[in-house]
Amino acid sequence: MGNRTIIPFGPQHPVLPEPIHLDLVLDDETVVEAIPSIGYIHRGLEKLVEKKDYLQYTYVAERICGICSFMHGMGYCMSVESIMGVEIPERAAFLRTMWAELSRLQSHFLWMGLLADAFGFESLFMHAWRVRERILDIFEQTTGGRVIFSVCDIGGVRKDANAQALDKILSVMDTLEAETKELTQVFLNDSSVKHRTCGLGMLSGQDAIALGAVGPMARASGVDLDMRKLGYAAYGKLSFEPVVETAGDCYARTAVRIREIFQSIDLIRQCVRLMPEGDVIVKVKGNPDGEYFTRLEQPRGEVIYYSKANGTKFLDRVRVRTPTFANIPALLETLKGCTLADVPVLILTIDPCISCTER
């Protein structure tokens, strides 16, 4: 029987850019229990629907999170469009899909870098972020923003990508693929990396379902759950299969995300190839009335947008259930039994996004 100690982890922690606080109950070096205490980023922006009308709220929705900003904007717009029965132009659907996949790419690269930083592989961190800048350049060229695009609007998208930009995307995808292959070799094969990730934080498929895990966290445990299969935007017209691994440890979660990078590159190529001509936005008239649940797949997993409208300019309620929120119970479960030094790596393999979680 060792000594029981409680170690506070966070909110300001060198490894994590975001404030999260965990009380880790330790038995010597082993974590027995983890109690989260969140709320450092809670802004209460769901309440803003009462002050901003449904068109302005798009900009609030985009600022729920700066990493998957585009998907938040898209999810919100999709839910309002569904309520109003707006059919967006096909080109807009394809552009949305393309930007969504590019967002997934940059988010996965960002995560790869942070994971490398967490296990102390500084040069790998730098390389992952160097490659990521190529995607940010595409964003800036096509949308005008590096992080927050402000490009989704109710009824379509506000900016079009010309043929020149699409060609550039294809060429960047080629260099990106080559560079990613090199980098991911390190994540998947290097013995020092495997030493840190293999067998750590096991989550069985049954547990993943029982704890409500979503996204790569669930898929790494063999649960085939990918909201893109719902066929929203242009996903119905693209061919892809959800990436599933079965081991359920940190290594499997890394592998899922890495295979998703290649999948996203493929999806972007398909999008560019199939991109139809035409308008990108339709005019929206009137006010929404009704309610709708929109579900889409973010880099971190399934997000649920629930909007309820009452026929006025102001919505009654917008509720966002973000993927990290669903993954926290699974994280707390996997933390049990690991050593204190492994905690940062474990937290990072769920790819936490605290500002999504707390809104």
Add this chain to the structure above:
Amino acid sequence: MAQQIINTILPDALLAQTQQLKNDGYRLAAISCTSKDDLELTYSFDKDYDLMSLRLHVTPDDAVESISGIYAFAFLYENEIRELFGAKIINISLDFNDNLYKTTVKTPFGVKKKEANDGE
């Protein structure tokens, strides 16, 4: 497109219905709450990309039994709803005692007493 069904039920039937859904292999996707004249709780479940929702209307004084006994991870949703909306959810497995977000305003989303409160 997968379908969305919303079933309005009575608060007493919640636990039985939830258990039924769990037995059928549904996964709890989200618990949402909307406040208007009363609190409208929506429990959404997912199975094979179909969304199935249970809806109940309660007042802030009505006790609602927690479903964290059936779906353990519901505790986060329930703590959130209790803290932000003031719904009286009882018997949550891991209880934060309204200290999850530690907001300065108590139950910011709660049922409004009078509309005049908002305009100041």
Add this chain to the structure above:
Amino acid sequence: MNFIKKSPWILHYDGSSCNGCDIEVLACLTPLYDVERFGVINTGNPKHADILLITGSVNEQNIPVVKQLYEQMAEPRVVVAVGICAATGGIFSECYNVVGGADKVLPVDVYVPGCAARPEAVIDGVMRALAILEEKQKTARCKKGTQEGAGV
């Protein structure tokens, strides 16, 4: 780079921002922008830091954390508010749980506009902060000099 005289170490704290500015601050440290060429190092320890970068509109729960971090930093210290949220609260200024701007809590020296603030803007802001840091150092030295002079 002769206009840099001191290697400033920065401490970054996310006071309830949307992550947008945070990843741009982090992007400053990575190869494309690489602020380490100016001697800037991102440190996790407030006692090592000269410049505090705050992102986000600072919510109620963050006030003690931010204050504590600031007090732990050694004099002279400079606070840079990165992004619109840290400057005025931005789009979240009407939210119930934010105080709306880092200057409600701490004396902010430099404001970096942008939503999200571009890495170039963050670099500009750190440069600005450096000039202020030097000035503060000078005044601190002068003060000390006069105090010692008065003591004799």
Add this chain to the structure above:
Amino acid sequence: MSILSITKTLFKSMFHGPYTSAYPLQKKVFFDKTRGSVKINISDCIFCGICQRRCPTGAITVEKEDRAWRIERLRCIQCSYCTEVCPKKCLAMDGQYSSPSQGSIKDEYKDARVSGDQADH
């Protein structure tokens, strides 16, 4: 299982030269669409105030009597919503971001035209 698997990448970047942009020494070239700051062509502005009403953060103030258009740079989130709703299209997005400051930046643009000029439009 392998060790030193990053060596190839490291060697490559050693011969590649720096990836870093020489930012303060070299000026940043922005893309056409880059959203940096709002600029106004004040001589076209009719002071209708639509931009003020649509701005999600309330950064813009328009005064019809003074014929003045003001923007608080530290409130602007560069969403470019104002440039879209402007009926005269006199607002545009400039690539250059507004520079860091030590206090609030309030830019004011005043129209010098006499009201007789306005009637010509």
